[in-house]
Amino acid sequence: MIVRNSDCQVCRMLEERLLQAVFRGVRCxxxxxxxxxxxxxKKHGWGNRLMSGEGLRVYRHVANLVFIEAKSCAACRVFSxxxxxxxxxxxxxxxxxxxxxxxxxxxxxxxxxERLRADGKLVEIMGDFTPIPKGMTRKQGLVLLTAIKMxxxxxxxxxxxxDIAEAxxxxxxxxxxxxxxALKKLAxxxxxxxxxxxxxxxxxxxxxxxxxxxxx
Numbered sequence: 001m002i003v004r005n006s007d008c009q010v011c012r013m014l015e016e017r018l019l020q021a022v023f024r025g026v027r028c029x030x031x032x033x034x035x036x037x038x039x040x041x042k043k044h045g046w047g048n049r050l051m052s053g054e055g056l057r058v059y060r061h062v063a064n065l066v067f068i069e070a071k072s073c074a075a076c077r078v079f080s081x082x083x084x085x086x087x088x089x090x091x092x093x094x095x096x097x098x099x100x101x102x103x104x105x106x107x108x109x110x111x112x113x114e115r116l117r118a119d120g121k122l123v124e125i126m127g128d129f130t131p132i133p134k135g136m137t138r139k140q141g142l143v144l145l146t147a148i149k150m151x152x153x154x155x156x157x158x159x160x161x162x163d164i165a166e167a168x169x170x171x172x173x174x175x176x177x178x179x180x181x182a183l184k185k186l187a188x189x190x191x192x193x194x195x196x197x198x199x200x201x202x203x204x205x206x207x208x209x210x211x212x213x214x215x216x
Contacts, residue, residue, distance in 0.1 A: 001113075004096040004122040008073040009056065010035045011091050022169040023091035024065070028076035032069050039064040040166060074119040075099065082115075083108050090142075092167050095149050096122075098142070140182035143168065143175055152179075 013019040014037075021037040057069040072080070075097060079086050088100035103109045109125075116123045136144075146168060151158025161179075165172045 001099050001101060002096055002124045003075050003099065003116065004124070006073055006075065006097045006121075008035075008075070008091075008097065009070045010037065010068055011073075011097060014091055015093065021066070022166055023089065024169055026076065026086070026089045028079040028086055029072055030077055030080045031072055033072045033076040033080075035068045035070060037066050037068065038169065039066060074116060074121055078112055078115045078119075082112050084112060090168060092146050093150065093163075095146070136182055136185050137178075140178045140185070143170075143178040144182040144186075147175075147179055 010019070010023070014021060014023065019037065019039075021039045024036040024038055026036070027034040059067040059069075061067060079099075079101070083104055085102040086099055087102055088098075090098045092098055101109075101112070103112070113123055113125075143164065146164050147153055150164060150167065152161070152164060161172045161175050164170075164179075165175045168175065170178075
């Protein structure tokens with residue numbers, strides 16, 4: 001699911017470029033949540049700036065990984081009170097927070113959506129507006145969706161592959177490979193659908209042209 005207007009403090013910092021980092025994950029809590037980010041810039045003073053934020057605690061780890069404890073946003077509060085397991089959380093610029101949540105059934109999912117919307121959050125289920133062609137993997141679908149939302153496929157392009165890679169926490173080569181695979185599958189699906197339609201129309205015209213066969 002996508003929470004478009006997330007009230008997460010860490011997301012706000014990423015959105016406002018106070019942090020040059022990639023969102024790696026979150027452990028949801030009812031009052032405070034722990035966010036894992038990976039710094040993409042070693043700009044001096046980032047730690048002091050974060051520490052000055054009200055309610056934030058920062059723990060430096062290896063390989064530019066940083067743990068940030070912050071007040072729980074609406075999504076984290078709802079997840080912590082629900083029978084669900086958030087398996088993945090990704091911040092995508094221009095979209096919001098993308099969550100991969102494991103739920104035991106549609107009733108729990110419906111309850112989660114109702115709670116978030118009651119809190120004023122704009123929530124969408126990816127499957128509801130992004131039909132993934134048969135055979136496309138979830139990663140390919142996410143890369144394609146992100147590329148579309150960030151304007152990579154617009155003319156002129158509004159972002160670079162590197163921007164998509166940073167947003168998803170992937171390498172530029174992986175994004176390029178996944179995007180090419182997704183576009184190829186879209187094209188093949190379109191061609192097969194078009195070919196089937198043309199073949200059906202050709203068969204219909206053949207029947208019409210046969211002597212003694214009326215129009216269908």
